Amino acid sequence: MGPNDASSGVSRRSLLAAAALLPAVAGPLRPGTTPAQGVVPSSALPSWNDGPAQTAILDFVRAATDRSSPSFIVPENRIAVFDQDGTLWVEHPMYTQVMYCLERVPAVVAKRSELKSVEPFRTVLSGDREAMAKLSRGDLEKILAATLTGMTVEEFRAEARTWIEKAQHPRWKRPYTELVYQPMLEVLRYLRDSGFKTYIVTGGGQDFVRVYAERVYGVAPEQVVGTAGATKYGYGRDGRPILTKEPKLLLNDDNAGKPEGIYFMIGRRPQAAFGNSTGDREMLEWTGASGGQLKMLVLHDDAAREYAYGPARGLPDSRVGRFTPALDEEAQRRGWTVISMKNDWKRIFAFESGS
Template identity: 55%
Template sequence: MVSLRFSAGLRPLARAAVLAASLLFPGLATPVLAQAVDPLPSWNAGATKTGILDFVKATTTPGGPDFVPPADRIATFDQDGTLWVEQPVYSEVAFAAFRVKALAETNPTLKTEEPFRTAVSGDEAAMGRLSFPDMKKILMLALEGLTVEEFRAAAEAWMATARNPVLNRPRTELTYQPMKEVLELLRANGFRTYIVTGGGQDFVRAYSEKLYGIPPEQVVGTADAVRFGYDTSGRPVLRMEPAVLFDDLFGGKPEGIHLVIGKRPIAAFGNSTGDRQMLEYAKAGKGLHFAALVLHDDGKREFAYGPAQGLPASEVGTFTQKLYDEAKARGWYVISMKDDWKKVFAFEP
């Protein structure tokens, strides 16, 4: 049977109708009630949407062969390119470039030395073509010397006004509505949802709860080094250091899941080669599991890049043909942004 928790996200009128029906007709089958409102309204009908719904139903039906106890209902999501826009460059890199530009006012050499010169220019398309080592240099410079509280305050302040230069929208509006519906559906059915990202853990924790309903302690990311000490008043603080303590990409994602969560997920969502091992890890567990990759094949509503399926190649969020073929062979879902999503963003009509 379909859990009644599917109705958690219903509009007030629909919830009232469901409640009234349950009171008047206590013997009514729950699937009828659950189907009163579509829990994934931003998804087009198709194999992927059906697969998500079937997976949730199977793992939450008591007594069913694929039932999973709530304590083991763990779902992990990459962030950049999976939960929100990552083009033309990762938002964290854009944030770091903003800070480097400010630092360049007192350190003019940053205006002439690469990769800082590109960061100071503010050209996000150019930043997106930088190598990962160069992006890391920008990220490390931007956090050096800050306490964790100062870093979070800076990230929050930047996020409050930052806009995507291509889509010309606030970055906070560029979360994928279909994926947010999946997050809500899973949580309504007893799942714990985690972000497992190659992005900076402290950066994502600054907004994860506000944007996705995922608290900071459920964010696993690339961890920058911190050092304990005291400020000028003697107050204990943690200060950021320009070094990576743990890199949460590729094989680092399963390692981070083990270190922070302590359980293998039964569902995993990603969009690039950096997520491959996380999906492998999730699917290798016992029982029913779900794995999916978002393919950015909609250049009209968002961006089109791959290079899978003949899409333009990208250094940001690379999705190779090899990964595409492997996903199909392994039975992982490939989510076509163009075909599977009725709407990409909440602001679309």
């Protein structure tokens, strides 16, 4: 959260999630002013419990902004990268963008009636979750291509914005944009207040995340690096220039694709990286190889307030956002900090009351 044979511009991670989990179907943050060098506001992370995870963040920022520290980071190199699904917001029971694609099928079929009796669209329209779970990778690619390409970038942006404003998570019955992790929003803001540029580096669709990233996370569209599809320059009926989304993959921003995307889109190695799954491993490795001192992984171990899945540490296995024993072992070996949702966060969502 390697090469991908998908042609739709959506990550392999989303495809696997859709296939495996079909049956299971906050206010803005803006960059603030930079505090005095080396000063740590006492209220920087109010939704965090005292502990190693909170301390790691505070100590990192203190050292990075203290000119007398050997770990001082010059302002232009203060780059922090964050995975999105499972790191900044909820990724279960399936990725939000997969839900978007499935729910877009009726609208696509309404415009292209010939698809109504054609698979896999007929299966999706039937609402039979068990049947949808049996769809092949090729079938899923057809759905993703039909719902994410063939329109102008402005049309896609408008459709995605309309959906994200109205769609609700099946468990909480709240908009997906309210299911962002309050402790991570505080980290984003705290790092920006300390002179860092914050980037989202996600296996999800770059265009999709850019629709809401600035409003939800305070991250500008140009600071979102995601799985990207091709666009084609042309002219509309009125003669005005347009860009049309095409079913051609340019960047699979997952696994090894994350450091590749960081190099391609950002051009500087991160000094801090946050993830939650095997899809983020290479990004944390790349950050550490550059001397970056803060590498963190969110562990979903709170079934009461959110979800619990691993399969590391005896948690249930998952095909979405897997945190494996091998990843856990690597984190311990390399000194990466594992954030326990259950133990490190006073509250998970802004609508919760703190404890």
